Amino acid sequence: MRVPLWKIAHARSGDKADRADIGLFAWDAPTYAVLKREVTPERVAAHFRDQCEGPVELWPLDNILALKIMLNRALQGGAARSLRMDNLGKVVAAQLLRMEIEAPADLPRLQTK
Amino acid sequence: MKSVRIGAGLGFYGDSWQPVRASIERGSVQYIASDHLSELTLAILQKDRQKDPSAGYARDGPPMLAELWPLAVKHGVKFILNAGGLNPQGAREAIARTFREKGWKATIATVSGDSALERLDELRAAGEPLAHMDTGAALDTVRSRMLFANAYLGAKPIVRALEQGADIVLTGRVADAALSLAPLVHELGWKWDDWDKLALGLTVGHLLECSGQGSGGNFGSAAEWAGIPDYAHLGYPIAEVGADASALFTKAPGTGGRVSFDTLRQQLLYEVHNPHAYVSPDVVLDMGAIKIDDQGGDRVKLTGARGAPRPDKLKIVGGYHDGWMGTGMIGFSWPQAYAKCKKAAETIRILVAERGWPVEDTNVEYIGYNSLLGANADPTYRDQLNECFLRMTIRTRERKVADAYGRLFPWLGLSGPPYVGSMKGVQGAKELLGIWPTLVARELMESKVEIAVEKI
Numbered sequence: 001m002r003v004p005l006w007k008i009a010h011a012r013s014g015d016k017a018d019r020a021d022i023g024l025f026a027w028d029a030p031t032y033a034v035l036k037r038e039v040t041p042e043r044v045a046a047h048f049r050d051q052c053e054g055p056v057e058l059w060p061l062d063n064i065l066a067l068k069i070m071l072n073r074a075l076q077g078g079a080a081r082s083l084r085m086d087n088l089g090k091v092v093a094a095q096l097l098r099m100e101i102e103a104p105a106d107l108p109r110l111q112t113k
Numbered sequence: 114m115k116s117v118r119i120g121a122g123l124g125f126y127g128d129s130w131q132p133v134r135a136s137i138e139r140g141s142v143q144y145i146a147s148d149h150l151s152e153l154t155l156a157i158l159q160k161d162r163q164k165d166p167s168a169g170y171a172r173d174g175p176p177m178l179a180e181l182w183p184l185a186v187k188h189g190v191k192f193i194l195n196a197g198g199l200n201p202q203g204a205r206e207a208i209a210r211t212f213r214e215k216g217w218k219a220t221i222a223t224v225s226g227d228s229a230l231e232r233l234d235e236l237r238a239a240g241e242p243l244a245h246m247d248t249g250a251a252l253d254t255v256r257s258r259m260l261f262a263n264a265y266l267g268a269k270p271i272v273r274a275l276e277q278g279a280d281i282v283l284t285g286r287v288a289d290a291a292l293s294l295a296p297l298v299h300e301l302g303w304k305w306d307d308w309d310k311l312a313l314g315l316t317v318g319h320l321l322e323c324s325g326q327g328s329g330g331n332f333g334s335a336a337e338w339a340g341i342p343d344y345a346h347l348g349y350p351i352a353e354v355g356a357d358a359s360a361l362f363t364k365a366p367g368t369g370g371r372v373s374f375d376t377l378r379q380q381l382l383y384e385v386h387n388p389h390a391y392v393s394p395d396v397v398l399d400m401g402a403i404k405i406d407d408q409g410g411d412r413v414k415l416t417g418a419r420g421a422p423r424p425d426k427l428k429i430v431g432g433y434h435d436g437w438m439g440t441g442m443i444g445f446s447w448p449q450a451y452a453k454c455k456k457a458a459e460t461i462r463i464l465v466a467e468r469g470w471p472v473e474d475t476n477v478e479y480i481g482y483n484s485l486l487g488a489n490a491d492p493t494y495r496d497q498l499n500e501c502f503l504r505m506t507i508r509t510r511e512r513k514v515a516d517a518y519g520r521l522f523p524w525l526g527l528s529g530p531p532y533v534g535s536m537k538g539v540q541g542a543k544e545l546l547g548i549w550p551t552l553v554a555r556e557l558m559e560s561k562v563e564i565a566v567e568k569i
Contacts (some may be wrong), residue, residue, distance in 0.1 A: 007335070010335070010337065010375065010379070011333045011334075012331065012332075012379040013163060013333070014383050014384035015152075016384055016386065017430075017548045017550050018247065018548075019386070020381075021382075021384060022383030023379055023381075023383060024160075025378060025379065046415070047489070049488075050487060051488065057387075059387065059389065061388055063401060063402060063403055063404060064378045064381065064382075064403065064405060066378060068385065068387075068388045070383050072247075077435070077546065077548075078546075078548040079152070079546060080153050080156055080432065080435075080546035080548060081435045081436070081535070081546075081547050083430060083474060083475075083476035083506040084478070084527060085478050085480070085488075085504060086484075086485050086487075090331075091485040091486065094485070094486065095486055095487065095489040097333075097335065098486070098489050098491075
């Protein structure tokens with residue numbers, strides 16, 4: 001089934017120069033396995049195609065059930081020259097949580113809601 | 114077994130120091146590590162210094178100490194803070210003035226020598242191209258517009274200051290985490306090539322450097338943020354580090370917020386690039402084997418930080434003038450709030466084009482609809498919004514144009530679409546800055562670092 005990430009994960013984002021970076025965290029191990037499979041650099045790049053001009057990098061961290069995602073050239077040159085309201089990229093994580101992925105219906109977080 | 118407890122101070126210039134009080138009173142901390150400088154803060158301080166050469170430091174440093182120092186003395190707490198900004202001597206004088214007036218005693222050490230702005234030619238002559246780290250662009254493209262350029266120094270000069278008996282160590286630009294790493298090295302006698310221990314210290318500093326973000330603040334989540342207790346009294350994180358290379362994270366008893374597996378791992382990855390090579394001046398951290406063990410009751414144990422040798426180069430971050438931003442804003446109520454914003458935006462574009470203003474970029478956002486979520490905003494209710502604000506911003510080389518841009522908008526109140534309720538003044542031009550990250554051989558900077566110790 002199609003599931004938006006906000007139902008099964010949490011996330012925080014920040015900035016460094018012209019990069020927006022996101023930590024995406026599964027609430028549990030079964031969900032982490034799904035995130036690792038479904039949240040690919042290509043899909044993230046497509047989700048941010050209107051604001052990320054560079055490549056997307058991604059590192060899975062099995063030890064903390066997390067994906068580290070880097071959006072390169074995503075802040076109009078950097079927070080101090082960006083014209084955007086969210087010049088610091090703090091809301092980029094919320095944008096990611098709106099992305100939908102294919103996930104099995106029996107994930108723990110999908111049972112509690 | 115000896116251990117050290119460090120409490121987070123501020124997380125940015127302008128942060129609140131009230132939570133630091135609880136950490137000193139009830140958190141049994143020995144040090145407060147206070148981070149006043151974000152990547153952008155030096156740009157603000159540079160503008161201050163242009164107006165007044167005695168300024169250029171973080172102005173929240175002196176009043177924070179003026180308020181907390183008696184408590185710190187009572188509990189035997191030392192402060193390490195980078196509030197020196199571009200002018201550590203100026204900050205020290207401001208602090209010393211207050212301390213003398215009040216009759217307080219302290220040994221204050223000042224660490225300086227991080228500024229590269231006045232040394233750019235010298236550094237290039239020494240073989241450093243100072244090209245942009247990410248794009249490879251040459252320094253000459255921005256050289257004449259550079260407003261500040263400071264190297265991120267490591268923990269060593271802070272350790273030397275502590276060895277000389279400093280109660281307060283005041284620095285300019287140092288790596289944020291060095292503010293915490295230094296007292297750990299000093300107290301626990303870590304060696305400068307004990308990479309795993311230094312990596313743990315870097316991890317501790319990284320988890321403390323954003324104040325409340327390490328203890329439940331800005332907990333990015335769909336609904337779970339609402340379960341964070343007592344935001345009004347959120348306690349800043351505290352780390353206790355033992356000689357066994359583990360760190361226990363907690364916060365002062367009776368404070369709000371939460372220290373848990375989830376809040377800590379959000380901060381662990383915050384503003385980190387490759388998590389297997391998180392570079393600092395003193396060590397390169399691999400987070401891949403870190404274990405975060407939530408013991409409940411706001412106590413979390415962290416182990417498994419792995420370190421690799423420090424880099425040969427230090428990072429410099431410079432900022433250069435990059436034009437001006439003009440801003441205009443206007444808000445419309447139902448009915449058709451979004452449609453009216455769009456019409457206003459279209460009208461403004463016509464006015465700008467007719468004036469022939471040199472505009473490089475225009476950014477159009479609809480507050481209440483997409484100003485934060487951008488293209489990922491859900492358009493379902495776009496045409497039924499109760500109210501919507503148009504925000505338009507432009508980038509231009511001409512300050513006059515940026516100033517004049519905001520003044521186009523009030524006119525719409527009487528001569529544009531109906532039900533405007535937002536005319537609360539006009540925003541003037543704002544200077545835009547490009548950020549210039551680059552690398553420099555560490556000895557070129559470290560050889561100029563000075564530590565001045567003054568007893569008051």
